[in-house]
Amino acid sequence: MTSRVLLVSPAMTPALRQARFYDGDSLEDLGAARARSAAGSLPAPTRVVLSASARCRETAHALGLEDGEEAPALRGVDVGRWRGRALDEVTAAEPEALGHWLTDPEWAGHGGESVRAVCARVGAWLDGARDGRTVAVVEPEIVRAAVVGVLGLPPSAFWRLDVVPLTATELSGRAGRWNLRLGGPLAAPEAGTRAPTH
Numbered sequence: 426m427t428s429r430v431l432l433v434s435p436a437m438t439p440a441l442r443q444a445r446f447y448d449g450d451s452l453e454d455l456g457a458a459r460a461r462s463a464a465g466s467l468p469a470p471t472r473v474v475l476s477a478s479a480r481c482r483e484t485a486h487a488l489g490l491e492d493g494e495e496a497p498a499l500r501g502v503d504v505g506r507w508r509g510r511a512l513d514e515v516t517a518a519e520p521e522a523l524g525h526w527l528t529d530p531e532w533a534g535h536g537g538e539s540v541r542a543v544c545a546r547v548g549a550w551l552d553g554a555r556d557g558r559t560v561a562v563v564e565p566e567i568v569r570a571a572v573v574g575v576l577g578l579p580p581s582a583f584w585r586l587d588v589v590p591l592t593a594t595e596l597s598g599r600a601g602r603w604n605l606r607l608g609g610p611l612a613a614p615e616a617g618t619r620a621p622t623h
Contacts, residue, residue: 565590566588
């Protein structure tokens, strides 16, 4: 059988709107409402997995995806001391460090995780994907890492991929041989939203 993995990014949160490194905040009311309006739009899954975060759990619940299991390999990137800080603040305080993080996939000087490490753990999870359809409500950086892996892109391409809230990206195939289906939003895009930074 073919494995199908539908990667769904979480709905809008204050951290996403404010270009702030995620610190565990919940969905905005509008984001939750948009996710509820998209309930029933996804194909029936064999299993549901989640990144371990409030926004992914809340998005899955709003979409009507019950009994989702948190997958440790799909947790969000550990940004170390930058957690909860605005991108503008980090840019002003640590411009060289931020520059390294955005250009060097091996760099983890913020005390967290490197881009290469994120790509490696997501790739290993995909290698073990089971047959049937998995719906995975995951952090935007997990979608990026999956696309980098299935297309065989260098990890330096990670930051060139934008993942908009409440969108779906579908992968189909088997370990080592995946196809990517680019999709659209699960609900009409909200006016004035920016692509998230992470």
